[in-house]
Amino acid sequence: MRTPDFSEFLFTRNDRTLTVSGELFRVCEENALEIAQRQGTGVVGLVPFDPQAQPYLVVPERWEKTPTPQRPVHKLPQPSSLEGIDNPGYRQAVATAVQKLNDGELDKVVLARLLHAKYEGQTLDPETVYTNLLAQQPRAFVFSAKLPGSDRYLMGASPELVFHSEEGAFTTHPLAGTVSRTALAGSTDDAQLGEALLRSAKDRAEHATVVDDIRHRLESLTEELHVPAVPSLMATPQLWHLGTKIWGKLRPGMSSLDGARAIHPTPAICGFPTESALDLIQQLENFNRGFFGGLVGWMDAQGNGEWALVLRCAEVSETQATLFAGAGIVEGSTPESEHAETANKLGSFGKALGIDTTAIAL
Numbered sequence: 522m523r524t525p526d527f528s529e530f531l532f533t534r535n536d537r538t539l540t541v542s543g544e545l546f547r548v549c550e551e552n553a554l555e556i557a558q559r560q561g562t563g564v565v566g567l568v569p570f571d572p573q574a575q576p577y578l579v580v581p582e583r584w585e586k587t588p589t590p591q592r593p594v595h596k597l598p599q600p601s602s603l604e605g606i607d608n609p610g611y612r613q614a615v616a617t618a619v620q621k622l623n624d625g626e627l628d629k630v631v632l633a634r635l636l637h638a639k640y641e642g643q644t645l646d647p648e649t650v651y652t653n654l655l656a657q658q659p660r661a662f663v664f665s666a667k668l669p670g671s672d673r674y675l676m677g678a679s680p681e682l683v684f685h686s687e688e689g690a691f692t693t694h695p696l697a698g699t700v701s702r703t704a705l706a707g708s709t710d711d712a713q714l715g716e717a718l719l720r721s722a723k724d725r726a727e728h729a730t731v732v733d734d735i736r737h738r739l740e741s742l743t744e745e746l747h748v749p750a751v752p753s754l755m756a757t758p759q760l761w762h763l764g765t766k767i768w769g770k771l772r773p774g775m776s777s778l779d780g781a782r783a784i785h786p787t788p789a790i791c792g793f794p795t796e797s798a799l800d801l802i803q804q805l806e807n808f809n810r811g812f813f814g815g816l817v818g819w820m821d822a823q824g825n826g827e828w829a830l831v832l833r834c835a836e837v838s839e840t841q842a843t844l845f846a847g848a849g850i851v852e853g854s855t856p857e858s859e860h861a862e863t864a865n866k867l868g869s870f871g872k873a874l875g876i877d878t879t880a881i882a883l
């Protein structure tokens with residue numbers, strides 16, 4: 522049975538959670554703000570990874586920001602089957618991509634894979650998955666959106682801000698370059714893993730590709746643009762990332778969604794050059810990303826708002842969860858290391874379900 526009061530859209534940042542209620546009016550991007558103004562609320566929704574595909578944007582009848590619920594982690598039933606822990610097809614795809622990178626066809630491509638958890642004879646409660654994510658990933662953008670025309674929720678705990686803007690002042694915080702925090706968080710070994718990532722030439726080059734492309738795309742849309750010369754470390758409970766906080770001032774009349782759209786999909790989730798990476802993803806991934814790698818967020822009727830990257834996420838129903846994770850493939854990547862990196866990324870959502878995504882016997 523579905524929990525009756527579990528909102529169809531939730532977006533949590535720190536101690537505040539945005540929830541919607543009442544009717545949800547589906548809108549197109551062009552008139553979304555006008556309708557939000559009339560309704561006296563705002564716009565929430567999802568933009569797919571494919572920049573040409575239709576976004577799912579709604580103006581809710583009511584919306585409110587409430588204190589984020591604080592609940593202990595709840596143990597969920599173990600899945601009756603798990604498919605995709607070991608994914609030889611993914612390793613093969615990475616090997617093919619590395620060949621193309623070596624041939625100079627492109628600089629970077631992000632390849633993703635899936636993990637399917639099925640729950641036969643037991644019920645997975647989406648709301649409990651959400652509260653587990655909140656408890657385990659307190660610094661992330663934690664979101665849940667009921668997918669249109671289905672009984673599934675797209676949920677996740679994303680560490681990556683694609684675009685925040687308020688009265689023209691904007692921030693974007695791309696992440697690219699990752700290492701797993703295998704040592705105890707806060708220990709010397711843990712800090713050393715982070716420091717090694719900061720010094721890694723491979724990861725720095727991968728990160729620079731992302732920042733350069735974002736800078737290039739924002740130049741003509743901004744009155745002020747500040748791009749730090751070097752990345753800094755960003756930690757999730759599972760991983761270290763390289764991140765760069767870029768900020769400035771948008772040209773008048775641009776909404777937070779306009780800003781996010783201008784840089785989406787960044788090379789952090791797609792690759793570079795964008796068109797070649799999009800083509801290669803379509804060739805090598807054996808599933809449709811849908812909203813994975815897209816945008817999730819909200820904006821008020823003035824266009825101020827916040828859009829995060831749809832990452833560390835899964836499509837969840839009462840009978841199954843399909844988890845998504847990808848990794849940036851660059852020169853020097855290996856099938857094994859990218860398989861391991863995606864296993865660790867799957868682990869951030871896996872933890873909310875109580876499943877080990879790295880238990881692979883090679």
Ligand SMILES: C=C(O[C@@H]1C=C(C(=O)O)C=C[C@H]1O)C(=O)O
Binds near residue numbers: 633790866
């Ligand atoms: C693709 C994912 O993460 C992205 C890829 C990263 C990388 O390759 O280093 C880092 C952060 C994200 O931009 C994912 O979590 O699924």
